[in-house]
Amino acid sequence: MRHTWVGQPQTVLALVVLVVNDHMLKAAWPGFVTGKLSDVAGLILFPALLDLVIRRPGVSIAITGVGFTLVKTTAAGAWLASEAWTAVWGPSKVLADPTDLLALPALWVAWWACRHPVPVHKAVVYLVVPPAVLAVAATSAAAYDWPYEARNVESAGDEIVVHTSGGYGHGDDTIAYRTRDGVTWHKWISLEQPKPVTRACLPDVCYRITPGRLRVDEGRDGRWTTVWQVPDEVRDRLARSHPEIPYSNGEPVGAVSVAVTERLVVAANGTDGIALRDAGGAWHRLGLGPDGFDAALAAPLTTPGRYDVLDHVAVAALAAALLAVFTGTRHPLVLIGGALMVAGVRFGLSTAEDWGLLGLANGVLLWLPGGGLVAWGVALAAPPARLAAVTVVSGLLGGLAVLAPFAGWSHGWPDFYAQASDLARVTFMVMAIAGAVAGFVTSRPR
Numbered sequence: 073m074r075h076t077w078v079g080q081p082q083t084v085l086a087l088v089v090l091v092v093n094d095h096m097l098k099a100a101w102p103g104f105v106t107g108k109l110s111d112v113a114g115l116i117l118f119p120a121l122l123d124l125v126i127r128r129p130g131v132s133i134a135i136t137g138v139g140f141t142l143v144k145t146t147a148a149g150a151w152l153a154s155e156a157w158t159a160v161w162g163p164s165k166v167l168a169d170p171t172d173l174l175a176l177p178a179l180w181v182a183w184w185a186c187r188h189p190v191p192v193h194k195a196v197v198y199l200v201v202p203p204a205v206l207a208v209a210a211t212s213a214a215a216y217d218w219p220y221e222a223r224n225v226e227s228a229g230d231e232i233v234v235h236t237s238g239g240y241g242h243g244d245d246t247i248a249y250r251t252r253d254g255v256t257w258h259k260w261i262s263l264e265q266p267k268p269v270t271r272a273c274l275p276d277v278c279y280r281i282t283p284g285r286l287r288v289d290e291g292r293d294g295r296w297t298t299v300w301q302v303p304d305e306v307r308d309r310l311a312r313s314h315p316e317i318p319y320s321n322g323e324p325v326g327a328v329s330v331a332v333t334e335r336l337v338v339a340a341n342g343t344d345g346i347a348l349r350d351a352g353g354a355w356h357r358l359g360l361g362p363d364g365f366d367a368a369l370a371a372p373l374t375t376p377g378r379y380d381v382l383d384h385v386a387v388a389a390l391a392a393a394l395l396a397v398f399t400g401t402r403h404p405l406v407l408i409g410g411a412l413m414v415a416g417v418r419f420g421l422s423t424a425e426d427w428g429l430l431g432l433a434n435g436v437l438l439w440l441p442g443g444g445l446v447a448w449g450v451a452l453a454a455p456p457a458r459l460a461a462v463t464v465v466s467g468l469l470g471g472l473a474v475l476a477p478f479a480g481w482s483h484g485w486p487d488f489y490a491q492a493s494d495l496a497r498v499t500f501m502v503m504a505i506a507g508a509v510a511g512f513v514t515s516r517p518r
Contacts, residue, residue, distance in 0.1 A: 077120045077129065080185040086116035111175035115140065119182045129186040137179050144172045220360040222340035226266045227331040232338045234346060235265045239362055249364055254336050254350045257364045268329035268340075281327035281339050286310075288330065288339050288347060288355075300339075300347055300355040302373065305487035309377035310344055312489065345370055377489065379478035383421035384496075385471045390417055392470025392504045396463045396511035397446065401453035409445025412438050455515045462514045466507025473499035 077083060090113040097106045115136060123132040142149035143166060153166035220238035223246065227233070230252055237246045248262035271280040278291040279299075286302035302310070311325040325344045330337070337349040345359040359369025394410035416438030474496045481492035 077123060077186045077189050080120070080188065080190055082181055082185040083117060083120045086113040086181075089113040090117060108172065108175055111140075111172050112178040115175055115178040116182045116185070119179070120185070123186070129183075133179055133182055133186070136182075137176060140176070141173060144168055145170050219343045220345075220362070221343040222346050222360055223328065223342075224265045224268050225329045225331040225338050225340040225346070226269075227272065227333050230333050230335070232331055232333060232336050233262075234338060234340060234365070235262050236360055238343075238360075252333075252335070254338075254348050254356075259364060270327075270330065272330050272332040272337075274332055274334065279330055279332050279337050279339075281330045283328060284326035286325070286327060286341055286344065286347070288327070288337070288349075300349070302344075302357075306373050307344075308488050309375060309482070310371055310373070312377045312379070313371050313375045376482040379482055379489075379492070381474065381478050381496075383418075385475045386421065387414060387418050388474040388500050388504075389467040389471030390414055392473075392500070392507050393463045393467030394446065395504055396466040396507040397450065397459070398511070399508040400455045400459040400462065400511035400515040401450055402512075402515075403449035403453040405445045405449030405452070407449075409442040409447075409449060412442025413446065414442075416440075416442055459511060459514050462507070462510045466503070466510065469503045470500060470507065473503040 090110060093106055093109045093113065097109070119129070119132040119136045122136060123129055126132050126135075139149075143153045144150075145168060147168060150166050150168035218238040220236060222234055223237050224235040225232065226235075228250070231250050232252075232254075234249045234251075235246050236249065239247075246262050246265065248260055249257040250260065251257045270283060271278060273279070276292070280289050280291065280296070281287065282289075285304065286307045287298055288300045289296045290299045291297075307325055325342050327339045327341050327347075329340045332338075335351040339347040341347060343360075345357060345365060348356050348358055348365075350356065356367055357370040358365040358367055359371065361369045391410075391414050394406070394413060398406045398410060416436065419438065420436060477486070477492040477495040477499060478489075480486065481489055486492055486495060
């Protein structure tokens, strides 16, 4: 038996309240009381968990109070907390809310609990700590803010109905917007969606979309003409302009459905919002936000495309540097260790998105022994000191060779992301071979 703060009745009660409130009460009675109840319970529970590591009760409580205050009152604190929880638990968003500071007096309860520990068996501690850690993590990570997108559109009499999704939490229900004039929109909950259609007609005219492209064609008397479009190379950048696109193919921008009434034509274009032809025949791009459609919410057509390729740049730089080291030492241990290092970095970075720190840790399991083998091989080969400079330069040029084509694509050349990918492969191979040759020549006996 030992006296422990974690096993104190107030601490265990805070754990129970936290779990019940987050998983039952918030869903049944969302609002001010249930929101603050989680903060109170968390402030009682978290210092006891933190003190298992710090072993200084006063310091644990102080860190909890200061950290909670910074997160709830500053944008930087909320951002740092969001990034930390995203790295560990996946996409998360911690919200700054100064009213949550009303829960700070709960730290006095935590202090009282630490000053009055109770004898608890170690087995109880082992049973309490894991669910306590999970409970604190769950209450700290807010629901993810998904991009808004127009998923479908239909005509209902003289009205156009646009079905959307996205936003904070991104629940199962979707929000729909109805309009008769394209100016005034009425918001409502849609439980079901119709099947998307790529062609909609009136008695004398038809309109069609090409799925995946930002284009609308008009058909009269059997002849089709394009009446609205965004060039494909611009669409390619728009498709990757959102900071958090939850699509494996990276292209959620493109027409998916079209509808027409006597006054309006509307095409649903995913995260790009909608294309609307008003009663006067003019076309507009309307972006989508929490309050509906607005032309001001549409991403500018000059928006640079995002190129989240830093993991590829890191792997390329490491691979180019290690190739120069191998040709400079020509030792098999360097080749084997280098392969392990590249595999470890690549695996760790690729799995970090889904597994957080656990994914990075798995990569380290390969990276560390690989680095040891490389160091061993270099020590045995004893190459000239100038190989270090060649290695650094080769690594920098290898990473730059991958980064430069994507940076160029983002600002207009090449036209498409796929072309930038192909160009990055070619430039990397050129730079890697040049680095390998430089490493060989540098270490060749004179």
